[in-house]
Amino acid sequence: AFAKDGTVTAGNASGINDGAAALVLMRADNAAKRGIEPLARIVSWATAGVDPATMGTGPIPASRLALQKAGWKVGDLDLIEANEAFAAQALAVNKEFGWDPVKVNVNGGAIALGHPIGASGARVLTTLLFEMQQRDAKRGLTTLCIGGGMGVALCVQRD
DSSP states (O other), X not given: OOOTTOSOOTTSBOOOOOOOOOOOOOOHHHHHHHTOOOSOEEEEEEEEEOOGGGTXXXXXXXXXXXXXXXXXOGGGOSEEEEOOSBHHHHHHHHHXXXXXXXXXXXXXXXXXXXXXXXXXXHHHHHHHHHHHHHHTOOEEEEXXXXXXXXXXXXXXXXX
């Protein structure tokens, strides 16, 4: 799985773990009608891609687009949950944005917590939402790289 002289190793790559997740999305008026208090509101989202040779950096254009659609800047974010498939990939994304490392993956990312393929989006979102609740944070961003050079990002806000 790893090249003999490669820079990606089992120690700096996320483990592929078993996992499952479920999320409930609904309109605010439906939540109110049912007496459900939303954890947050989706402000914007975006998908974007890069050359597959630089797979892992797809979150850069996706996050830029999601932030632009929200009318936010990186400095407006209270917390960021960025899936880290590989340490080098996470460092490249963090460096590009100049994110405050104190705000990124505050409970550990996928290298520490695991990368349940097919459930990673729900995992990073619920991790972000519960930490935002814990800290009374208002604005957050989740982002994932997807094989083939794609990236996805989601901006959420707690009112």
